[in-house]
Amino acid sequence: MQLGDILDRGDAEKGCMDLLFKLKRQSREVGGAVHILLGNHEVMNVDLDFRYVTQNAWEGWDEPAKSGSVRLDIKASLAAVGFPSYMKPRVQAFRPGGVEAKRLSQMQVAIQIGDTVLVHGGLRKRHINYGVQRMNNEMYAWLRGPPTFKGQEKPDIVDDSDSPIWARLYSVPTPKLSAEKELEDVLKTLNARRMVVGHTPQLRGLACRSRALVPCRARAPLLSCPLPLVVYGEGKRVGIRLSARGDVLRKVRANVRGSDWPCWCVCVCVCVCVCVCVRACVRVCVHIRVSVRARTCMRARRHKCIRCTLCESKKERESKKRERESSAVREA
Numbered sequence: 001m002q003l004g005d006i007l008d009r010g011d012a013e014k015g016c017m018d019l020l021f022k023l024k025r026q027s028r029e030v031g032g033a034v035h036i037l038l039g040n041h042e043v044m045n046v047d048l049d050f051r052y053v054t055q056n057a058w059e060g061w062d063e064p065a066k067s068g069s070v071r072l073d074i075k076a077s078l079a080a081v082g083f084p085s086y087m088k089p090r091v092q093a094f095r096p097g098g099v100e101a102k103r104l105s106q107m108q109v110a111i112q113i114g115d116t117v118l119v120h121g122g123l124r125k126r127h128i129n130y131g132v133q134r135m136n137n138e139m140y141a142w143l144r145g146p147p148t149f150k151g152q153e154k155p156d157i158v159d160d161s162d163s164p165i166w167a168r169l170y171s172v173p174t175p176k177l178s179a180e181k182e183l184e185d186v187l188k189t190l191n192a193r194r195m196v197v198g199h200t201p202q203l204r205g206l207a208c209r210s211r212a213l214v215p216c217r218a219r220a221p222l223l224s225c226p227l228p229l230v231v232y233g234e235g236k237r238v239g240i241r242l243s244a245r246g247d248v249l250r251k252v253r254a255n256v257r258g259s260d261w262p263c264w265c266v267c268v269c270v271c272v273c274v275c276v277c278v279r280a281c282v283r284v285c286v287h288i289r290v291s292v293r294a295r296t297c298m299r300a301r302r303h304k305c306i307r308c309t310l311c312e313s314k315k316e317r318e319s320k321k322r323e324r325e326s327s328a329v330r331e332a
Contacts, residue, residue, distance in 0.1 A: 003198035004039020004107070004120040004165065008052035014060050017209035038107045038139065039120045040165040041197065043158070045094045046143060052086070061089040062099065097145025105143035108136045109164050115193040117186075122167035122197050125182060128189050130157050137165065154252065187197050 002020055007013050024034040041052065044250060083091050093100040110119035110132050117123060127135070135158060141149040169179040182289060 001118060001196075002034070002197070003118065004035045004037045005041045005198065006039070007045050008041040008057075011056040013057055017103070019099075019203075022105075035113075035118070036103070036107045037111070037118060037120055037167060038104065038109050041153075042104050043258075045090075046096060046104065047154075048095065049093055050090070053090075056299075058086050058090055061093045062105060066297045072319060096142055101143045103304065105140045109139055109158065110135070112190060113245065115191065117190055117192045117195040119197055120194070121163065122201040123164055123186055123190075123195065124167065124169075124171045125186055125189070127157065127164055128186055168200050170195065170204075171197055184256050201212060247296060301318075 006016050006020065009016070010016045020034065020036055024036060044052075045052075092098055095101060110117065110123055110127075112118070112132070123132070135155060138152070138155040139158060141152040142154045145152070158165060160166070162169070169175065170183055179310075184197065187193065
């Protein structure tokens with residue numbers, strides 16, 4: 001099971017795509033199945049939104065083959081108008097009806113295996129009312145494009161900020177009570193026990209949301225479930241293996257050293273910054289105090305010197321006056 005966002009994840013994204021679809025084909029040959037879901041970054045590439053494409057990821061996409069229809073070939077060429085030449089192969093590959101877009105059409109928005117629902121962002125009640133299979137069918141038609149499907153636009157319900165590929169209400173660090181209630185209603189409607197989602201990075205690792213909001217510390221996509229199904233304790237890598245019906249066959253865990261290292265790094269950095277700031281403030285205060293004392297002493301000395309000078313000048317004048325008076329008396 002892969003929950004989407006294969007694209008826009010570095011220079012080796014095409015190799016990842018090729019490997020996953022190879023595994024999908026091989027598993028089908030031996031009676032198994034590999035499920036790959038659409039993420040928001042796959043849809044962004046089909047929308048020709050390449051903000052997160054790395055520099056070397058523009059290479060390796062094949063030039064589109066001629067379709068045999070002049071109109072379709074002209075339409076494919078017009079899709080790349082306005083893009084630099086090094087971007088055009090990727091643009092033509094991912095536009096609706098392009099080679100890679102057709103490969104993405106094999107990926108669904110959401111699926112349910114037994115009592116487990118899997119989706120990239122999250123399913124809400126209005127998505128269930130709209131119809132999960134209807135969303136999958138409309139996305140398939142949009143990605144396949146002409147000539148198989150003419151005039152098929154991307155469904156609006158997948159295009160808003162709270163769509164199944166963009167929703168984060170179940171995967172934020174502290175979900176609201178209304179989100180937990182909606183999750184329970186969605187699972188009850190689908191007759192499911194758990195929902196597995198990705199999309200939102202979990203800095204503390206895999207998180208299992210239940211009524212007790214029990215966090216599972218490990219590095220993996222988010223698991224949103226109505227029951228604390230995969231809680232193993234501190235410092236463990238957590239995972240589950242499902243059967244074809246969605247039953248939990250085995251719970252997988254492995255020791256993970258330093259699973260909380262980002263939190264420890266943040267704490268250490270904050271402590272160091274506080275210590276440095278306190279030390280700098282102390283030094284500034286000491287410097288100001290010393291400067292004030294020095295200025296006070298200098299003023300006192302300056303005033304003292306002025307006063308002494310005035311006193312000495314007065315004494316000299318008085319002594320000279322007495323000398324003049326005495327000399328005048330002697331002359332008389």
